[in-house]
Amino acid sequence: MTDTNDRAAFLAAHDVSRETLAKLDVIIDTLDIWRTRSNLIGPKEWPQIWTRHVGDSVQLLDRIPDTARVVDLGSGAGFPGLILAAARPAGYVTMIESVGKKCAFLRAAIEAADLPAEVHQGRVEAAPQIAASYVTARAFAPLPELLDYAAPWLCKGATGVFPKGERWKEELTAAQQRWNFAYQAIPSRSGGSGVILIVREAARRHGQA
Numbered sequence: 001m002t003d004t005n006d007r008a009a010f011l012a013a014h015d016v017s018r019e020t021l022a023k024l025d026v027i028i029d030t031l032d033i034w035r036t037r038s039n040l041i042g043p044k045e046w047p048q049i050w051t052r053h054v055g056d057s058v059q060l061l062d063r064i065p066d067t068a069r070v071v072d073l074g075s076g077a078g079f080p081g082l083i084l085a086a087a088r089p090a091g092y093v094t095m096i097e098s099v100g101k102k103c104a105f106l107r108a109a110i111e112a113a114d115l116p117a118e119v120h121q122g123r124v125e126a127a128p129q130i131a132a133s134y135v136t137a138r139a140f141a142p143l144p145e146l147l148d149y150a151a152p153w154l155c156k157g158a159t160g161v162f163p164k165g166e167r168w169k170e171e172l173t174a175a176q177q178r179w180n181f182a183y184q185a186i187p188s189r190s191g192g193s194g195v196i197l198i199v200r201e202a203a204r205r206h207g208q209a
Contacts, residue, residue, distance in 0.1 A: 003047050010050035014058050023086035026113040038101040040077040056190050057083035063161050066090050071132035073124050074140035085117035093117040094130050124149045138163050143171035147179050160199035168195050
């Protein structure tokens, strides 16, 4: 069971439709069943699953159109991939995850909540060509490496939408040594000094493999 106060706090901070909330409830209930056997969410994180994890993911919706095709890298427990799929019924989300147990959970949540999404099991760098105009990832890799992983989409014109923590400026500086790109840093509504980093027009710098 989740903390009803945490869920209420999330609803007070985020405007989601009744239909989206119903799907979010199914996702979180499924996660509650799976979380201990698959090491999906630590016990200390569970009391703030709505305000921290769902809330972090919902913020990305402001930057992703209703009908967008999204690829989510290193999806883990489904943040933000499952949340985006719940709120974007006219879009489509492909989640890439290498750990079998996590893939099993993601597929169970997709089926339970009837989401427009699929799971590709395997390493991100070995993923097949997947059509997407937006690429997301949360707590997957520092920005320089994340841009490398996201290159198959970014270099074809996709937009990156990446939640980043308090060290985002350091990651940005390091990434700019290897990449040219336009970016926008939007303050996170989850508190702290984190941001939602929007990356566009990405291209490797000359001499970078």
